[in-house]
Amino acid sequence: MATLNVNGTNREFQAEGDTPLLWVLREQLGLTGTKYGCGIAQCGACTVHIEGVPTRSCVRPVSTLAPTDKVVTIEGLSPKGLNAIQQAWADLDVPQCGFCQSGMIMAATALLKDIPKPTDAEIDAAMTNICRCGTYNRVRAAIKQAANGGTAA
Numbered sequence: 001m002a003t004l005n006v007n008g009t010n011r012e013f014q015a016e017g018d019t020p021l022l023w024v025l026r027e028q029l030g031l032t033g034t035k036y037g038c039g040i041a042q043c044g045a046c047t048v049h050i051e052g053v054p055t056r057s058c059v060r061p062v063s064t065l066a067p068t069d070k071v072v073t074i075e076g077l078s079p080k081g082l083n084a085i086q087q088a089w090a091d092l093d094v095p096q097c098g099f100c101q102s103g104m105i106m107a108a109t110a111l112l113k114d115i116p117k118p119t120d121a122e123i124d125a126a127m128t129n130i131c132r133c134g135t136y137n138r139v140r141a142a143i144k145q146a147a148n149g150g151t152a153a
Contacts, residue, residue, distance in 0.1 A: 003067040006031070007076025010067070017063030021055075022046045024062050025073060033074035033102045037130075044129030047103035048073050054110040074102035077109060084150060085109050088142035091150075096133035104129045108143050117147050 001012045006029060013028040025031045025048070034057060037045030041056035048057045049072040050065070065071070078086060085108045088094075095101045104127070111118055111126040118126070123140050131139070145152055 002062065004029075004062070004065060004071055005068060006071045007073060007079075008070075013062075015062055018061045020058050021048070021060045021062050021065065021071070022057040025057065025071075031073045031075050035099055035102060037100065037103075042130065043100065044103040044107060045100050047106040047129065049077075049106060049110060052110070052113065054107045072106075074106060077106065083109065084146035085112065085142065087150060088145040092138050092142045092145065094135055094138040094142050096135055100129055100131045100133075104131065104139055108139070108146070111143065112147055118143065 001014055003010050003012050004024070006025070011029050013024050015024050015028065022034060022036060025034050026036070034048055035045035036058060037043035039058050041059040044056060046056055046058040047054050049055065051070055077083060082090065085105050089101065089105060107127055107129050111123065115122055120140065123143050127139060
């Protein structure tokens with residue numbers, strides 16, 4: 001058995017070393033908020049934070065993680081209710097189909113941690129996740145709302 005620190009809790013799992021983190025999270029730990037999209041780290045639906053860094057979990061082998069590395073999924077992002085990004089997402093009805101949204105929220109949360117008041121160019125550079133529904137304008141508006149303390153920018 002191996003151990004991962006996921007959402008603040010040490011969790012045991014059993015998998016080959018080359019198994020992507022995404023599959024351990026979803027299939028063994030039951031954390032299905034992180035989605036499988038493309039499998040080649042392009043779409044971002046599988047984005048989680050590892051030590052605070054947004055990471056595409058579909059291509060990250062579990063063997064590259066130490067038991068002390070802190071992995072945060074959408075389920076553990078804000079255990080005490082919605083964080084500012086999640087609230088802005090809800091306020092502005094960002095999702096359409098919703099499939100990419102957990103990865104988008106994880107990327108946006110990391111962006112605001114690093115750059116509390118991002119410009120449009122900084123948002124565009126950080127938000128490399130793909131949304132098939134094309135909600136990019138609402139994503140940008142939600143990031144600006146969250147950066148502005150919850151009020152529309």
